[in-house]
Amino acid sequence: MESCALVPDEALKSTVLAPDHRERGGRMVAFAGYEMPVQYADGILKEHLWTRASAGAFDVSHMGPAFLDVIARTHDGDANHASVASVVDPLVSGDILGLKPGQLRYTTLLDRSGGILDDLMIGRPIKPESQGRLYIVVNAGAKEADFALLTAAAGDRARLTRADDRALIALQGPKAAEVLGAILPEALSLSFMTYRRAEFEGHILRVSRSGYTGEDGFEILVPAMIALRFWRRLMADERVRPIGLGARDSLRLEAGLPLYGHDMDQTVSPIEAGLGFAVSRRRLKAGQMRGAERIASELAKGPSRVRVGLRVLEGPPAREGAGILDTAGASVGVVTSGGFSPTLSGPIAMGFVPPAMAAAGTRLAVEVRGKAQAAEVTALPFVPHRYHRAPAGARV
């Protein structure tokens, strides 16, 4: 039998929470240059189901949080925001200028031909005196390149401050709000895709109502010196269990959320990736977007391939790289993420197929170890999202 776990290496970086992961039986593996817990003693299946039923805490400190601050601040908050947004907007698919105070937006960083360099979160602070700053969180594997791109774009107009020496902790699940509300009451004022500052033992944290599981939940940026205390405070609540990267992956797959480097990369546009909602129609129409020509054409005529969800109806899970076949056995695409869904008790996958085969209910097959297995296109997400959305009209 081949061992699939990577052995932690001395060259790997550690998050500030690593000693606690080991104490809790975390199985540490190499991931994006960090040693990270792939699972704890409970195992991936139980951790996954616990997050769907209660609250799971994830160390995601390997990711790339940062702040971008405009250098020449004025007394006009909107003007300050416009200044800092003008640094970022030319690089991304979204409308950063249009962010409202306190709002967080999911967007993609584009190359010059409209391919995705990374997907990221960008937030605008609520407080009037903080305008001219953006809170940015990028993927671990892309953070050096992303930060270099942002720094170059900022020139002498804005300054990028990395915050990846802090801890980034996600608390996800139907009981996340009850749990966090008892520790950071300010968090309860947040609705999905908003963020704010909160105070813990005299230190400032950033709390966003967001996540990567499809559940209600939060992502919390915590200064390194209090990170362990904050994490252990979460752990002291019996509704909370620590969750490793293995269940993080199966949870995001069920939620239909793409993973950079797998379901999208530089060859894939936001339209192909099914991320049209993250493309600003205003900026696209104005031609002010990298790869505007390709993206506009794909929006108008449809792309040549699209990301779909697949239920694998028999046999073993189809994993990344498995071929997608039509019912006649011809190759029509490839699986980009796949595995076993603990919630649905069966294999699920995401992959790319021509738009003509993308309708829910379309019968296809996946090829695993030379055998074709029946599969069916399914609407994403596989498991319904349970975000805490503000009532319409009350959104920030």
Place this chain on the structure above:
Amino acid sequence: MRFTKDHEWVDLVGDTATIGITAYAAEQLGDVVFVDLPAAGKTVKAGEALAVVESVKAASDVFAPISGEVCAANAALADNPETVNDTPEAGGWFVKLKVADAAEVEALMDRAAYEQFLGAL
């Protein structure tokens, strides 16, 4: 019962060997969600791919510890793959092989030697 460095167990009765993965292997793999087993009648040589065990996270190859002909695969694993985690060295068996050469089994580690091997990992 005999054991391999790849964490398989082999239980020889007459000329039929029952083969599975050890408790250590099951614990390392985590929750087993599918076991891809060979059809009866298939002939394998020691070291060749015998089965694939799928956990939530990954697929792992299981290699034939000895040579022989598959005479049965554990059909119960299709509906209850978690048996591999629950009772890896009993109900969680993978296949029964009609062994080509019983000496191949004798050459494997006994339990004491396997436990010593595990202790050194």
